[in-house]
Amino acid sequence: MAHDGAADFLQKLRAFHAHGATQDRLSLAGKPGTSALSGWFLGPMGENRDLFRELVGMALDANCDAREAYGKQFGDPLYVTAARKALPGYAHTTDALRDNLREMLHDLHGSIPLSSYRNQSHMYWDVTLPGMVGYFAAMLYNQNNVAAEASPVTTLLEIEVGRDLCAMLGYDTPTEAEIHAGAIAPWGHITCDGSVANGESMWAARNLKLLPIALAAAIKGMPEMAAGRMLTVPCPTGGRAHLLDLDTWSLLNLRVDDVIALSPRLQSECGLDAKTIEAALNTHSVQALGLAEFQRRFLAADAPHLPVVITPATAHYSWPKSAALLGLGFSHVWKVPVDLDGRMSLVELRRMLDQCLREKRPVMEVVAVMGTTEESAVDPLADIVAMREEYRQMGLEFVLHVDGAWGGYFNSINRVPCGADPDGPVFQPDEAEAGMEHTPAMLMSDYVTRHYAALPHTDSQTVDPHKGGFIPYPAGALCYRNGAMRDLVAFTAPVVFHGGVDPTVGVYGIEGSKPGAAAAGVYLSHAIIRPDRSGYGKLLGKCIFNSKRLYAGLVSIGYGKGAPAESIRVVPFQRMPVEKAGGTAAELRAQLDFLHDEIVPRENDDLVAYLADNQDALQVFRDLGSDQNIITYAVNFRTAEGWNSDIGLMNELTNAIYRRLSISDFNGGTVPEKPMFVTASSFEVADYGQDFVDAFAARAGVGPTHGTGIQFLVSTTQDPWVTATAKGNYLPYVVDAFKRTALDCAAVLVREHGFTPFDGVA
Ligand SMILES: Cc1ncc(COP(=O)(O)O)c(C=O)c1O
Incomplete structure (x- = not known):
């Protein structure tokens, strides 16, 4: 870098460090952001493939143009000339590159289909289009942010991102003048x-x-x-x-x-x-x-x-x-x-x-x-x-x-973005999707x-x-x-x-x-995607709404007026609203029937309208599931003798379901056939304490665990659109896939242990 450039750069850096760059072109605070989620991701079926190809192509062209422009300035020579390309070794190399890539791409098919509606597992979902494109574009320059002279551009981006994150997390970001006057800057x-x-x-x-x-x-x-x-x-x-x-x-x-x-x-x-x-x-x-x-x-x-x-x-x-x-x-x-x-x-x-x-x-x-x-x-x-x-x-x-x-x-x-109403409704409508069935973004609980x-x-x-x-x-x-x-x-x-x-x-x-x-x-x-209600807030608010719908679907398996009794039941760690309020077993059953009959079958718009007219139901819906969008649940089963009360057997069933709904080994590149993905963990007595573990065990109907941990499944809903697909709410299909797998695993367990299967009469 020429001396003047270095001085200039340092000055710019100084401005960034001093948080005085709000008018700068790179300032994120000055960016208006965008509103259409459909343009933020590649899409569950790769629907934005052409857009992504265009953006990646732009990044590649820009990088090649920059290489060329720099070289041409000084009249630097080519290296990969037509003559070199004509050598047999070149063709061999490029063919090998294609073959190996093809092979690797095939193997990668064996990964968890992260963007699928059926992936309700880890803190792991699709990544944003701008996130990928930004990464790819900068990767071509391979800047190392360990030192500014190895990363004259991306160091500035990191500083700006740091400031945007601080603002997102609620820290005051004072002006340069305020800092000079002694204000603390994050x-x-x-x-x-x-x-x-x-x-x-x-x-x-x-x-x-x-x-x-x-x-x-x-x-x-x-x-x-x-x-x-x-x-x-x-x-x-x-x-x-x-x-x-x-x-x-x-x-x-x-x-x-x-x-x-x-x-x-x-x-x-x-x-x-x-x-x-x-x-x-x-x-x-x-x-x-x-x-x-x-x-x-x-x-x-x-x-x-x-x-x-x-x-x-x-x-x-x-x-x-x-x-x-x-x-x-x-x-x-x-x-x-x-x-x-x-x-x-x-x-x-x-x-x-x-x-x-x-x-x-x-x-x-x-x-x-x-x-x-x-x-x-x-x-x-x-x-x-x-x-x-x-x-x-x-x-x-x-x-x-x-x-x-x-x-x-x-x-x-x-x-709330500047000028917007800070006291909006619990279910924030998405104007970018006006006129079509859509997922509202939910505010968090009080x-x-x-x-x-x-x-x-x-x-x-x-x-x-x-x-x-x-x-x-x-x-x-x-x-x-x-x-x-x-x-x-x-x-x-x-x-x-x-x-x-x-x-x-x-x-x-x-x-x-x-x-x-x-x-x-x-x-x-x-x-x-700005880190406010217009961007990330909208995205995550939709995930919260969808997580509550998934919770309602899972916990109400086997419930509903006139529905046949099932041999399994989902036991959520996150208690039902009526349990939190100290309700009776009969009240719990009534609330589960209500979820099954009144919440689960409705499409989103109908559900939001219904909740708007039923304040009690709205409160129940808001109280469903977790504080955010991860739900945690075990699965218990029954035989002809009644519900299982053995912690070891409940753990065995939960683990069996986990094995059926996850992949942990290399499958030779075959696209997974699992109908859904979940992940699993356990409540260990050493971490959570015996009382905590026993309380969950009691809700599941199994006895005190005497030191044994409880296995559970985890579903993180990072999918903002699973309840408003081109086919409407897709969660019933996902829940049905879960139910079939759980019933099957329970049947295997009952058979293997020589129990008499549940006869369908509760
Ligand atoms: C609350 C919390 N803290 C820290 C971490 C660690 O994050 P990482 O996996 O990025 O190291 C995690 C990961 O799941 C987490 O959930």
Whole structure:
């Protein structure tokens, strides 16, 4: 890059880092977005094949044109000349290329048909057209976002995407003038996945928790740092004091923004230079010493207990994994039991925080999961924020992180585009589909909406574009409320450079080389599908609606007035509305009959009209299923003697169905014949606790499990259009496929165990 270009580039980068680029051509905030879902995906049957070919062709042509234009400028010669193409080796190579590709394409037929209506399984569905095209276009340039000079374009795209994600997640994005006046600006970046984003958040939280201890020790012990003795800080329980006068426990409980400000203030207020602070950190920080040595030197006497990270029992395994990697050990991830809806118990959280306060045990991070992996349950974040305030008053401080790997994009549903009505109906009509049977986008429940409103009060959030953003892998992300927190995990740019302009996004976080193409995929997708109610909010709102319809279809198998009794029944983890209200068995049966007779058979428009006229039915429908769009269920069976009460046999049936509705091996490239796809997992006593597992067992009619886990099936509905296909609502076909498979598996199990089959008379 020529010198002027480099200066220009750095200036642009500076503008992006300073969040002052809103008028810039690359600004996503200024993009109007689009509205027709039918143009956002390739289509379940490849309906947009021509459009996709055109877009990929545009990307390829543009890349080849750029190669040619650059070469021609300098009169560079060709290499792949007509003469070379005429050599036999060339033909051999290109033929081999075609043959091998053909073979691989054939093998790929054996994959899960991800865009099918029948794929109701993983957090894994079709990816957006702009996501794929953006990735492909940038991949041709193979930019490496580890360093800006290896990615002069996609680094900017990553910064812009980071800003758009921060805004989506509710963080304030101040103007440049406001930042100059001292406003805190958020910052986000793309990671390879949610696990790495969670790990980075824990890393940053650990470094933040221990930074005041390290700096205080350095000021005390290093003559060059002596000027720092005059530094004062706000105390955890009020007032100000000199940093050096604080005891260990107080140093461990300073506020996040105050800790982040320490190094810059040592420079601006105490006159220390960056190099001196860097040298101090190189000999005193946990980064340099490691947790064991840091603990031994600075904490053992006054705060002997290792810090903990507190997560709900439902937390993804990347949390214990990260604790293991950081040398904390996964036993220091404390799991808060969850309630019968899979949400963190506030009573239990309080019990743990009390214990930490009593034992003077530092709390590094409390994690709320907004959309759990297996249940899409939303933790009561607003209440956790309020609880943080209470414990703050008692001198206990922690980083509050949201794991929104799955659920972060759902905040789009709460974001209303400029000029639109924020109080629209629960079922948002889709104007782009006016005049045809369509799927309405549903708002989230009042409970979920209330807790999403607390997102701005968190310190950091994980969000995965490659999950709720329908973007090709690999694209996770981590967003910080206070962007300067990234400096705690900048390995080559030390913490003391806070506030400066960094030449790259690649110095932050865990990864080294990383694809600029991932950022480009997210960028183009966000340009077309805005992360508000007009775009991603609409897409995910439709998925929520469809998930409720799938739930209604599955749980009401075998119910309905006059319907023949079936030998299986679906037992949802997500309780029926009447169960939540403490209703009787007869009331439950009546509600299941109602779902079967009044909800399941209706087409979408008819259903929405019916619910508009029946407020009780509307409430029931809103309460169906999970907090978002993942439903979790086991299947039990009956014989001539009655319903099975053996946990082992119920697990056997659920597993048999899973094996029949999934593929885990290479099938030689044959297009799968499975009539539907689901995935599976289990509620283990070690993770969820015996009471939780027994409560689910009791609802399924099986006895206490005595330590045995319960297997269950999981269906993530990421399909926005399964209830409004060219044939209308297609879910009854999918549910029927499930029912046939389950009945068949139950019949096999009954036969194999020598039971007498159910005779059809309940
Ligand atoms: C809530 C949650 N957090 C973190 C992760 C990890 O994300 P990844 O698989 O992208 O590493 C997942 C994955 O399912 C998840 O559901």
